[in-house]
Amino acid sequence: MKVEVYKILEKVRAQKPVVHHLTNWVTIYDCANVVKVLGASPVMAHAKEEVAEMARIASALVLNIGTLTVDFVEAMKIAAFSANEKGIPVILDVCGAGATELRDKKSFELLDTVKINIIKGNASEIARISGEKVKTKGVDSAQVNADLLSLAKKLAVNRKCAVVITGKEDMITNGEKHFIVKNGHPMMAHVVGTGCMAASVIGAFSAVEKDLVLAAASALVCFEVAAECAAKISKGPATFKEKMFDCLYNLDKKTIKAMQKVEFFLNKT
Amino acid sequence: MKVEVYKILEKVRAQKPVVHHLTNWVTIYDCANVVKVLGASPVMAHAKEEVAEMARIASALVLNIGTLTVDFVEAMKIAAFSANEKGIPVILDVCGAGATELRDKKSFELLDTVKINIIKGNASEIARISGEKVKTKGVDSAQVNADLLSLAKKLAVNRKCAVVITGKEDMITNGEKHFIVKNGHPMMAHVVGTGCMAASVIGAFSAVEKDLVLAAASALVCFEVAAECAAKISKGPATFKEKMFDCLYNLDKKTIKAMQKVEFFLNKT
Amino acid sequence: MKVEVYKILEKVRAQKPVVHHLTNWVTIYDCANVVKVLGASPVMAHAKEEVAEMARIASALVLNIGTLTVDFVEAMKIAAFSANEKGIPVILDVCGAGATELRDKKSFELLDTVKINIIKGNASEIARISGEKVKTKGVDSAQVNADLLSLAKKLAVNRKCAVVITGKEDMITNGEKHFIVKNGHPMMAHVVGTGCMAASVIGAFSAVEKDLVLAAASALVCFEVAAECAAKISKGPATFKEKMFDCLYNLDKKTIKAMQKVEFFLNKT
Numbered sequence: 001m002k003v004e005v006y007k008i009l010e011k012v013r014a015q016k017p018v019v020h021h022l023t024n025w026v027t028i029y030d031c032a033n034v035v036k037v038l039g040a041s042p043v044m045a046h047a048k049e050e051v052a053e054m055a056r057i058a059s060a061l062v063l064n065i066g067t068l069t070v071d072f073v074e075a076m077k078i079a080a081f082s083a084n085e086k087g088i089p090v091i092l093d094v095c096g097a098g099a100t101e102l103r104d105k106k107s108f109e110l111l112d113t114v115k116i117n118i119i120k121g122n123a124s125e126i127a128r129i130s131g132e133k134v135k136t137k138g139v140d141s142a143q144v145n146a147d148l149l150s151l152a153k154k155l156a157v158n159r160k161c162a163v164v165i166t167g168k169e170d171m172i173t174n175g176e177k178h179f180i181v182k183n184g185h186p187m188m189a190h191v192v193g194t195g196c197m198a199a200s201v202i203g204a205f206s207a208v209e210k211d212l213v214l215a216a217a218s219a220l221v222c223f224e225v226a227a228e229c230a231a232k233i234s235k236g237p238a239t240f241k242e243k244m245f246d247c248l249y250n251l252d253k254k255t256i257k258a259m260q261k262v263e264f265f266l267n268k269t
Numbered sequence: 270m271k272v273e274v275y276k277i278l279e280k281v282r283a284q285k286p287v288v289h290h291l292t293n294w295v296t297i298y299d300c301a302n303v304v305k306v307l308g309a310s311p312v313m314a315h316a317k318e319e320v321a322e323m324a325r326i327a328s329a330l331v332l333n334i335g336t337l338t339v340d341f342v343e344a345m346k347i348a349a350f351s352a353n354e355k356g357i358p359v360i361l362d363v364c365g366a367g368a369t370e371l372r373d374k375k376s377f378e379l380l381d382t383v384k385i386n387i388i389k390g391n392a393s394e395i396a397r398i399s400g401e402k403v404k405t406k407g408v409d410s411a412q413v414n415a416d417l418l419s420l421a422k423k424l425a426v427n428r429k430c431a432v433v434i435t436g437k438e439d440m441i442t443n444g445e446k447h448f449i450v451k452n453g454h455p456m457m458a459h460v461v462g463t464g465c466m467a468a469s470v471i472g473a474f475s476a477v478e479k480d481l482v483l484a485a486a487s488a489l490v491c492f493e494v495a496a497e498c499a500a501k502i503s504k505g506p507a508t509f510k511e512k513m514f515d516c517l518y519n520l521d522k523k524t525i526k527a528m529q530k531v532e533f534f535l536n537k538t
Numbered sequence: 539m540k541v542e543v544y545k546i547l548e549k550v551r552a553q554k555p556v557v558h559h560l561t562n563w564v565t566i567y568d569c570a571n572v573v574k575v576l577g578a579s580p581v582m583a584h585a586k587e588e589v590a591e592m593a594r595i596a597s598a599l600v601l602n603i604g605t606l607t608v609d610f611v612e613a614m615k616i617a618a619f620s621a622n623e624k625g626i627p628v629i630l631d632v633c634g635a636g637a638t639e640l641r642d643k644k645s646f647e648l649l650d651t652v653k654i655n656i657i658k659g660n661a662s663e664i665a666r667i668s669g670e671k672v673k674t675k676g677v678d679s680a681q682v683n684a685d686l687l688s689l690a691k692k693l694a695v696n697r698k699c700a701v702v703i704t705g706k707e708d709m710i711t712n713g714e715k716h717f718i719v720k721n722g723h724p725m726m727a728h729v730v731g732t733g734c735m736a737a738s739v740i741g742a743f744s745a746v747e748k749d750l751v752l753a754a755a756s757a758l759v760c761f762e763v764a765a766e767c768a769a770k771i772s773k774g775p776a777t778f779k780e781k782m783f784d785c786l787y788n789l790d791k792k793t794i795k796a797m798q799k800v801e802f803f804l805n806k807t
Binding site for chain 1: 556558563567570575581582583585587588595783784785787788
Binding site for chain 1: 293294295296298299335336337338339365368369370371372407409459460461462503504505506507508511
């Protein structure tokens with residue numbers, strides 16, 4: 001099956017969905033900007049008095065616990081509850097899960113309190129959220145000795161949601177349908193925020209495509225094809241990042257079709 | 270009348286005014302940096318214990334409600350009260366007004382509590398602050414079916430201040446004197462934060478020029494001429510943004526004079 | 539004596555230390571990113587419930603009061619206390635000291651409450667922390683009429699720590715051993731955040747080298763050699779900043795050896 005990635009990017013550009021974020025203070029600009037260069041409309045708002053209303057304007061909600069506080073997570077719950085009521089997808093980036101008790105506790109609290117439609121993290125973060133005893137080293141991924149796809153599937157089934165593990169190969173699954181995305185470039189690991197940005201791109205794509213595993217896989221393909229194009233014309237991580245935004249803005253059907261490396265498969269029955 | 274834009278930029282570069290900001294967490298870096306590349310001195314400080322003192326060091330105060338909270342607006346009031354006492358201009362960017370009740374309520378609260386010297390927003394934000402029933406889609410401008418200049422004039426007269434509406438054509442008015450700035454480039458709409466940065470540039474210019482409509486118009490001309498120069502040498506929104514900063518830093522009298530598109534007129538009596 | 543700067547950079551790249559930050563909201567991204575391009579692992583976390591645990595994962599802690607609040611400084615104390623217990627170096631950037639009473643008070647409070655291993659600031663900030671009556675203009679350095687090295691030495695001896703004064707010539711001292719770094723480029727003053735980034739680079743270097751004056755001096759050499767390389771290929775402050783990151787990422791032994799301008803001397807006895 002040839003996955004029609006480009007069609008979803010076209011929908012994002014045509015529909016210009018509002019993507020509401022409650023995210024971290026480190027990469028907040030890049031999360032907003034990556035949504036903007038896609039042609040969509042980012043909005044960042046975290047006051048507990050307005051998040052419910054802002055989420056109702058939006059077509060997707062992206063939560064990221066990168067610089068969480070207790071109060072901030074309370075605002076996330078209010079926003080997510082509103083998003084759930086409206087029926088728009090909620091993406092949770094479990095940034096730094098496994099690094100501290102607070103991150104684990106608050107991730108589980110969010111998963112238990114509101115409906116999360118897509119859980120996204122790197123290997124060690126998702127392993128931790130799946131209940132594995134992984135100690136992560138800050139916000140960068142640690143080694144995980146497990147079959148990642150099985151982990152992701154199990155978590156997806158348990159939480160009745162889509163799960164995205166980013167890494168050299170990205171795994172996207174809802175427990176039944178699975179995508180493996182093999183695009184991307186090692187330079188992405190030398191830039192702060194590529195993981196956060198990936199969640200924002202997934203947010204924009206899931207705003208226009210109801211099949212959330214397809215949306216997430218397509219989002220990652222586009223983002224990572226842009227990264228590959230950028231790597232070809234960069235001499236270091238900072239020019240790489242800039243070119244990645246430019247390439248995402250200029251990304252066309254032909255380039256995506258020629259470069260996409262995505263596999264789709266269903267559970268064997 | 271030929272507006273002498275360059276002279277005000279020269280004053281900014283010579284006097285290096287401190288521009289105090291209480292702004293949003295998304296574009297805070299770019300707001301600081303745009304002031305810096307102009308040759309002025311940005312300072313970002315929001316603790317309620319220090320904002321009054323910091324505003325007293327400054328020559329202009331820029332407020333932006335992009336990621337407001339109730340407490341943050343209280344700090345804005347303290348800073349603005351101090352700025353009012355010192356007699357330095359206060360610029361309010363009503364970022365996202367119309368998107369939520371909180372934004373409207375807090376914008377009006379600021380306007381009613383302290384003296385705002387320049388209100389700045391896009392068409393739908395200013396329409397909302399003028400009392401029109403506009404529902405904005407997040408922080409990007411929505412369609413406004415109204416004569417924008419009349420709206421701006423009315424607001425300026427009611428609030429006894431200057432009003433700036435940014436857009437394809439920028440309108441700057443205090444109800445008696447009006448400027449229309451026709452510089453700028455469509456690429457500005459593909460980068461997060463150009464509106465916020467415009468407010469910061471206005472802050473720097475109003476710090477050195479008492480005629481606030483002239484200051485604001487000149488600020489927008491410089492910022493947008495830089496954008497036009499940047500667009501000529503960019504291949505996407507990220508390189509465009511970088512070049513915009515470079516071009517603003519390198520902006521000279523000759524370029525401004527050759528490229529400025531600004532009209533000035535007075536109310537007919 | 540030839541200072542072996544490159545060896546410490548190699549250690550950073552090999553050991554990839556986690557550098558925990560509680561820093562300001564303006565330059566937080568650049569602080570994280572400069573640590574990342576060095577090959578180390580930045581983590582930004584400020585919730586009082588998790589900072590102690592996060593500091594225990596880390597190999598250095600960087601504190602920066604650029605956008606301080608009372609609560610934020612409380613979290614800094616918790617993090618620093620944890621870092622002290624673990625024995626990892628704590629770097630304090632007294633950003634904006636001298637601008638407001640709050641900044642002075644909180645800087646002294648931190649210095650009196652927890653062990654700070656490296657105090658870093660520009661001339662007027664360090665003068666203020668040394669007890670001189672300097673009024674700074676926001677976060678940019680003011681003129682200081684004093685022998686800076688004597689000031690730094692006195693502060694180092696009083697506080698039993700290393701002191702770093704950045705400027706055209708950087709001074710690094712623990713009261714006995716002194717380094718003067720003469721690298722750097724005037725363009726650094728036209729970019730917001732170079733001072734904050736310098737503190738983060740010092741954090742990464744001090745994570746792998748126990749001789750903290752050597753670590754700090756080596757950090758500044760690398761950062762500023764990268765700046766010099768970047769200046770050669772830039773046309774303005776924004777491209778300069780981008781190239782500075784690229785150059786730091788690509789920095790090699792040969793370049794450092796050829797370009798480093800660092801003097802070392804001991805107190806005469």
